[in-house]
Amino acid sequence: GENVEQHPSTLSVQEGDSAVIKCTYSDSASNYFPWYKQELGKRPQLIIDIRSNVGEKKDQRIAVTLNKTAKHFSLHITETQPEDSAVYFCAAGGQGFQKLVFGTGTRLLVSP
Amino acid sequence: NAGVTQTPKFQVLKTGQSMTLQCAQDMNHNSMYWYRQDPGMGLRLIYYSASEGTTDKGEVPNGYNVSRLNKREFSLRLESAAPSQTSVYFCASDPNTGELFFGEGSRLTVL
Numbered sequence: 071g072e073n074v075e076q077h078p079s080t081l082s083v084q085e086g087d088s089a090v091i092k093c094t095y096s097d098s099a100s101n102y103f104p105w106y107k108q109e110l111g112k113r114p115q116l117i118i119d120i121r122s123n124v125g126e127k128k129d130q131r132i133a134v135t136l137n138k139t140a141k142h143f144s145l146h147i148t149e150t151q152p153e154d155s156a157v158y159f160c161a162a163g164g165q166g167f168q169k170l171v172f173g174t175g176t177r178l179l180v181s182p
Numbered sequence: 183n184a185g186v187t188q189t190p191k192f193q194v195l196k197t198g199q200s201m202t203l204q205c206a207q208d209m210n211h212n213s214m215y216w217y218r219q220d221p222g223m224g225l226r227l228i229y230y231s232a233s234e235g236t237t238d239k240g241e242v243p244n245g246y247n248v249s250r251l252n253k254r255e256f257s258l259r260l261e262s263a264a265p266s267q268t269s270v271y272f273c274a275s276d277p278n279t280g281e282l283f284f285g286e287g288s289r290l291t292v293l
Contacts, residue, residue, distance in 0.1 A: 071241075076224075079222075100279050104280060104281070104282075106282075110262060113272065113284040113285060113286055113287060114225065114272070114282070114284050115284070116281045116282065119280065119281070159224055159225065161224075161225075163280060169196040170226040170227070170280075170282070171227075171241070172226070174222055174224040175222075175223055175224050
C-alpha cells in the first residue's frame, strides 16, 4: 500500500522567511496530493492540492510542486506570517480518494 | 449549514466499556470517513463509506465497527475500549472531489 513520509517534523522560521515542507510517497499509482493545515485544537483544513497532470500550483503565498518521477512533492510558503503557525499534513491518494494516506505532519512555528 | 458535526467532543471510558461516536453532515456528500489522530502519526483512516449502504476498512480498523445509517450519518463504535484507542477521532466527508471536510474532532481517553 501507499506510504507517505514527511520532513521535517518541526520547522521554525522568522516572520517574512520562506518555509518548505517535503513529502515522498511510494505508490506510483497515486495521482492526488493535498495539503492540510491544522491549527492548535482545530480541525484540519485543505489549503492547496495538486493532481498528477501538473507540476506546480500556486495560490497567493503558498505553492505546491510535484515530481512524479522522483515521487516527491513539496509545500512552499513565502513571506511567512505568525498566523501560518500550525501543523501541516501532506497526503497522497490514488484511484478513489478513499485511499488517501497522510504524512505524519510538520509543526511550523513562525516567530515575529 | 453546519458542515460535519461530531458528538461527543470529549469522552472518558474505562477499559472494556463500549461507546459510539456520532457523525452527521448536511452537505449531501456521498463519501464519509473516520480517522484517528495520534501524536507523531498523522491521520490514519479507520473506516470509510463511499456511499449509503457501503462501508470498507481503512488502515487501522481493528477494534472498531461502523454504520452508515443514511446519507447524512456515519457512526463509529468501540465495542470493548482499550487504552490503545485513546486518541482524537475525526469524522470527514467528501463531495467526491478529494477534498475532505472534517468535523471538530472527538477526544477519547480510555483508562
